Amino acid sequence: MENVELLESVRALLAEAFSLPKEQISPDLAFGGIQQWDSMGHMGVMLLLEERFGVPIDADLIAALTSVSAICEYLGKREGQS
Amino acid sequence: MNHEIEIKPAWAIPPFLIGEVQSKLAYVDENILAARLTADGETIGLRLRRPVEGPARQALEEKVQRVVQAMVQGAFKPKVQVLEDYSDRPVPYRGDPNAELLARREMFQEAAGILTVGPLVTRLIDFFERQFLALADSFGAAPYRFPTLIPARFLERVHYFRAFPHSLTFVTHLREDLDVIDDFAQHAACGEHGLDAPSESFAPIQTLLSPAVCYHLYFSLADRPLPGGSLAATAVGNCFRYESLNLTSLERMWNFTMREVIFVGPKDFVLQNRETGRQRMRAFFEQIGLAYHVESANDPFFIGEFKKQAAFQSAFQLKFEIRARLPFKDSTLAVGSYNYHQDFFGRALNITLPDGSPVHTGCIAFGLERMAYAFLAQYGLETADWPEIVRRAVA
Incomplete structure (x- = not known):
């Protein structure tokens, strides 16, 4: 998946998790950056990542994937390895 | 007569x-008197007040499966x-302190989860209180006194109802109505199921x-910038957590007392003080010879x-x-905790740092x-067997 395509997928996923229009998910958005991305919102994102991208979520990933860019970077690397 | 049923969880319960x-099975149904899960997680045993058959049993099982x-x-x-492990520290006592606490009138149960303690336990608690106050003083923590009551709208604002319903x-009172009050005064009586x-x-x-x-501290700081940019505070107070069938002795009380040292400010201020507090408490626990781990x-x-929420924490x-x-x-009991809430309360209650960002x-x-x-479970009730520092302070 191209970088731009991946970014758009992640933005769409976060928009779905937070019930917001995709336009409100900026590429530099991070945990705590909007009201919806709180602890419960974050876990909602993790569950969606698991469901949509097959990411095996564990404690380390929950702590690491706290921004749009971190999620994109992780998914990009994962795709490169497959 | 008690009635027992067994239920096989539809989902494998990991260790x-x-x-x-x-612990959550206690809240499934009022008919449950006791709930136990086998160590392999494959069988749930329920002891019931009344037998259940047919649709009632099916409904009960469905509720259990919903929890699972x-x-x-x-x-x-x-x-x-694990940050510290001193659980193999030798301690002299292996007995169950409950029988002796009851026999000596050092513990008296008024109702499930509501206990009074006698002079020895009170002096022991006072000793620990002095140590915790010394910890608070080491941070220059300002002393506060908080009420036992808390407004519902405060708890709603920090999503407490969703997290720990x-x-x-709950607290209520008679309606301001003379007829209602007169009727209550004349007829109120305690029946089998409580106040009638x-x-x-x-x-x-x-x-x-x-x-x-x-x-209480966070609510007092709500909707304004934090004066001075950081704050250390301390208070002791009665806390109330209804734990149903899980209420046990002094281990798990409905009404218990907590001393807290509280930090409000930037992230580093809070995390650094939490860590410093842990180091200082380690030295104290060593002095009193407590077997524990963090x-x-x-x-x-x-x-x-x-x-x-648990995964996030x-x-x-x-x-x-x-x-x-x-x-x-052969188990452990949480006697204290080191907590960091990130900026959860800062955001929920609009408490801000000088730069406008929410406090941690x-x-x-x-x-x-x-x-x-826990101390009595490790050292018994004979003060002669206690570490000198505790014995001298409590004598």
Whole structure:
């Protein structure tokens, strides 16, 4: 998946998790950056990542994937390895 | 006569969830007298007040399976981090302190989860209190006194109802109506199921008994910038958490006392003080010869919230419990905790730093009755067997 395509997928996923229009998910958005991305919102994102991208979520990933860019970077690397 | 049934969970319960699921089964149905999960997580045993058959049994089993599904399906395995381990510290006592506490009138149960303690336990608690106050002083923590009551709208604002509905304790009073008050005065009596009075006699609930100490501080700081940019505070208070069938002796009380040292300010200020507090308490626990360890933990969120909130706390290492050994039952008891809430309260209550960003908060909390109970479980009630520092202070 191209970088731009991946970014758009992640933005769409976060928009779905937070019930917001995709336009409100900026590429530099991070945990705590909007009201919806709180602890419960974050876990909602993790569950969606698991469901949509097959990411095996564990404690380390929950702590690491706290921004749009971190999620994109992780998914990009994962795709490169497959 | 008690009635027992067994239920096979429809989802395999992993070992790290057995205790959590078992404790939540208490809230499934009023007919449940006791709930136990086998160590392999494959069988749930329920002791019931009344027998259940047919559709009633099916409904009960469905509720049990709902709990299991909500907590197990998609659960994240917590990352357990042990920061200190002195659990093999030799202690002289292996007996069960409960019988002796009762026999000596050092513990008296008024009702489930409501206990009074006698002079020896009180002096022991006072000793621990002085140490915790010394810890607070070492941070220059300002002393506060907080009420036992807490407004419902405060707890709503920090989403407490969603996270811990099962443990809430509500407060009401008779409606301001002469007929209602007269009727109550003449007819109120305690029956088998509690106080016998029409429910419409009582005013709508606007107040609860406080479940924690530090919340009062955060509410007092709400909707304004934090004066000075950082704050260390301390207070002791009564806390109330209804734990149903899980209420046990001094281990798990409905009404207990907590001393907290509370930090409000920038992230580094809170985390650094939490860590410094832990180091200082380690030295104290060594002095009194307490067998314990400190490990990451999560709060007892209710079923719907548990999976996500517990995983989040674990991933970000927000809570560490001081778990003292209970030799007589080969288990441990949380006597205190080191907590970091990130900017949760800062955001929810609009408390800001000078740069406009939300404050971070954290607290070091000690359960006073539990602390005394764990000490007695390790050293017994004979003061001659106690470490000198404790014996001298309590004598």
